Amino acid sequence: MSKLIDEKKHSFLPERALELNCIRAVDDQTSLESSESDLSDVKKDIESRQTWTGKLDFILSCIGYAVGLGNIWRFPYLCYKNGGGAFLVPYFIFLVLCGMPMFVLELCFGQFGSSGPITLFRISPIFKGIGYGMLIISGIVCIYYNVIITWTLYYLYLSFSNELPWVSCNNFWNSENCIAADRNESTVNVTALLLANVTKVSSTEEFWNNYVLQLTEGIEQLGGIRFELLLTLLIAWIIIFACLFKGVESSGKVVYVSATFPYLVLTILLIRVVNLEGATNGIIYLFKPKWEMLQDSKVWGNAASQLFYSVGAAWGSILTMASYNKFNHPCYRDALMVPVINCFTSLFAGVVVFSIIGFMAHVTGSEIEHVIKSGPGLVFIVYPEAVAKMPLAPLWSVLFFVMILTIGIDSQVEKVPFKSLPPSSPIDQLMKNLHKLKIR
Incomplete structure (x- = not known):
């Protein structure tokens, strides 16, 4: 009986082995066809x-991408908060050891492969x-980045007036605790002295x-839709689309x-x-080194995060821009x-x-640490208030917000996700068809 089972077992094994070999052959053929299909798609994307078109297009695009609102x-805020001039030590170390190598690596990948991520x-x-x-990362960043461009466009529009709307306290949005941005600090405000315990808020x-x-x-209170900002947001996206058309x-x-x-x-x-009076004190305050803060690990962490955020490595944009190189x-x-130009721009x-x-x-008689803010507060509160105290305030306001706008648009154009899609993608084909219709 056992002899019969052994004979059946031995007769079964070759048949099973043959079946497994056939399955492997089919899988290998399928994998080969899939690989050939992928290679064909890659070749098609590279050829198209x-x-x-210009010698400086790439380098200026990279500079525009790296130099952003950050x-x-x-x-400046991180430099001041993390030891002033001492903060530059970890920043330069991370620039040489991490920023430049990552930039080179991603750039070489894109140029060698002549394709997006x-x-x-x-x-x-x-x-x-x-x-x-x-x-996905580029898409998420683009959403909030364009909101900042929207605010900038709105402030730029409001700057084209004889009197900036944020300098006075005679508006429906102002409270009783408002302090006008264009006030003269050389005079004594008796009412303010009597109400010293009341929190004052600037008009800006x-x-x-x-x-x-x-x-x-x-x-829990969502509020209503700001239709002015909604329209400005639409205009901002139209500008980005026009730049990429x-x-x-x-x-x-x-x-x-x-x-x-x-x-x-x-x-x-x-x-x-x-x-301007006090400007030198501000510069000294920025770069005055506090060497003892280098012992704090948070300072090194902030230097690394600022460098990676500023250089913009691993977001796919550098890789995509390099893919258009010869x-x-x-x-x-x-x-x-x-990276060097980016670092110089930050300084x-x-x-x-x-x-x-x-x-x-x-001008306000305050300490510098009470004036400085980080993020949007610096651009949309501190600077507008400083502008209000200058002669020809609307002119300087227009110049400043035009600068912020061009910086934002330049970074946004290189971050837009569909620029990283392969030429065979539906969005890219749609762009080409729209361009053909425009030519006709």
Whole structure:
């Protein structure tokens, strides 16, 4: 009986082995066909991919992408909060050890593969999620970044007036505790002395909170739709769409203005504000080193986070921009230049911002630490109040918000997710069809 079972077992094994081999062969063939299909898609995407039309298109696009709003309102505040000049030590260390290598790596990946993050990471199926992750991150950032551009557009529109709307307290959005931004601190306000325990709020802050944002007391009160901001948001997206309508052909031309104009405005502002009373105190306050703070791990963490946020590595945008380069483009030169220029811009903007803060502290008679704010508060509260105290206030307000607008648009154009999609994607094909209809 056992002999019969052994014979059946031995006769079964070759048949089972043959069946398994057939299954493996089918799987291998399917995998091979899938790989060939992926390679065919990659080849098609590379062949149909555009290239930069000018020699400076790529480097200016990278500078415009890296130099963003964080250089204007985040770096100066972090520098002041984390030891002043001492903060530059960990920042430069992370720039050399992490920022530049990551920038070189991502740039070389994009230029070598001549494809965006989704197509490029098909090189290994296990890494496909990285490309989609980059796309998702860029999409999330674009949503809130365009809201900031919306606020900037709105303030720019309001700056075209004989009197800035946030300088006085005679408006329906002001409270009894309002202090006018254009007040003269050389006179003594007896009422203010009698009400010393009452919390005073500047007219610029009330304009921002009560009129522009119309903040409610809590999350349970949603408030109404700000139709002015909704319309401005639509205009902001139309501007971004117009910059990308022809792909790198149009965005490469936009950067010649958007990447260089902020430096012109920063230079003009620096010449104007550095001679104001108290400006020197602000600059000294920014860079005065506090070496003991280097022992705090939070300082090093803030330096690393600011560098990664500012350089913008691992978001897919650098990889995408590099994919439009010619294969033999000297990418190492660009990869070293962009982080250095980005770092210089942060320092340049810090000098301008703290000159304004020093001037404002001098005029108001306050300490600098009571004046400085981080994030949107610096751009939409502190600076508008400082502008109100200058001659020709509307002119300086227009210049400042045009600078913020060009910086925001430049970074946003390179972050938009569908720029990272392969040329065979439905969105890219839709853009091409719309362009053809426009030509006809």
